[in-house]
Amino acid sequence: xxxxxxxxxLGVAVAAAIRFGTEFGWAAAILPGMxxxxxxxxxxxxxxxxxxxxxxxxxxxxVQAQKFDKAIQTLEAGFALAPWQFLVASQLHSNIGILHYLxxxxxxxxxxxxxxxSRNWIARGMLAVALYRKRDLDGMKKVFQDATKVSxxxxxxxxxWAWILEKExxxxxxxxxxxxxxxxxxxxxKLKSSLQALQNGKKLKLGxxxxxxxxxxxxxxxxxxxxxxxxxxxxxxxxxx
Numbered sequence: 001x002x003x004x005x006x007x008x009x010l011g012v013a014v015a016a017a018i019r020f021g022t023e024f025g026w027a028a029a030i031l032p033g034m035x036x037x038x039x040x041x042x043x044x045x046x047x048x049x050x051x052x053x054x055x056x057x058x059x060x061x062x063v064q065a066q067k068f069d070k071a072i073q074t075l076e077a078g079f080a081l082a083p084w085q086f087l088v089a090s091q092l093h094s095n096i097g098i099l100h101y102l103x104x105x106x107x108x109x110x111x112x113x114x115x116x117x118s119r120n121w122i123a124r125g126m127l128a129v130a131l132y133r134k135r136d137l138d139g140m141k142k143v144f145q146d147a148t149k150v151s152x153x154x155x156x157x158x159x160x161w162a163w164i165l166e167k168e169x170x171x172x173x174x175x176x177x178x179x180x181x182x183x184x185x186x187x188x189x190k191l192k193s194s195l196q197a198l199q200n201g202k203k204l205k206l207g208x209x210x211x212x213x214x215x216x217x218x219x220x221x222x223x224x225x226x227x228x229x230x231x232x233x234x235x236x237x238x239x240x241x
Contacts, residue, residue: 002084003044011037048085052078052092059095072099090116094123101126104218106133121151122216125160129217132164140164152184155191156210160217162194163204174198 015033019026055078062071075096082089097112110130116123124147131139144161151157158181165174178195185191190209197204206214207222215222 001086003041003048004086007037007041007044010040045085048081048088052081052085052088056095063099068099068103072096075099087117090118091120093117094120097123098126101130101218102216106130110134118146119150121147121154121157124151125154125157125217129160129164129219137168148181148184152181155181155185155188156206156213158191159194159204159206159210159214160219162198163206163219166198166204171198 011033013033014036015026015029018024018029018032055074059071059074062068062074075092078092079089082092093112093114094116097109097116100106100109100112109126113123113127113130116127118124124143128140128143128147131137131143144157148154148158148161158177162174162177162181165171165177175195175198178191178198181191182188182195194204194206194209207220212222214220
């Protein structure tokens with residue numbers, strides 16, 4: 001936010017300088033002011049995001065060293081950047097929530113996941129599952145609905161929703177969800193096979209299809225090769241895309 005305020009102030013200052021320091025009127029002063037404001041905002045925003053990316057890089061190193069507490073502390077330090085740029089806070093909340101969730105500290109994860117970035121499908125999926133664990137089925141449904149609208153290409157997101165519905169005995173709705181998923185992803189063979197399995201009265205085998213992507217939601221116990229926190233800290237985990 002401060003980046004925007006500073007940029008607008010610079011733009012106004014330039015426009016005012018042209019208006020009152022030359023013989024040109026406001027019509028001629030506005031365009032240069034807008035150019036300066038836009039350029040300043042791009043520079044300041046880029047600087048902020050570079051600092052945030054440095055924090056994420058440090059967080060990844062801590063996670064790879066299995067120092068999850070240190071990784072969370074590193075991310076928390078990033079909230080100092082939040083007043084400067086839009087979306088910084090939601091990106092930080094997304095990743096702090098993900099780290100807590102992967103450690104099975106669902107209560108600590110929930111408040112961060114609630115504030116997560118709407119396009120971070122991993123965080124939004126974890127939020128939906130966390131609400132399901134709290135038996136907030138309406139909340140779970142709403143989060144999945146919103147998340148699959150924004151991240152409709154993420155098959156594991158649709159599949160997690162269908163798995164929960166099937167677990168709750170809502171077989172028809174589970175099929176309906178996967179039907180919508182296939183309609184949105186006509187070439188996704190994993191979604192097609194899951195839909196066919198439910199239509200044939202078989203169980204969903206999402207661990208076989210999605211492996212680590214599925215087990216990170218902690219809805220099923222993973223096999224030994226996927227045991228542990230399982231967080232790789234890649235860009236898809238950080239940015240949800």
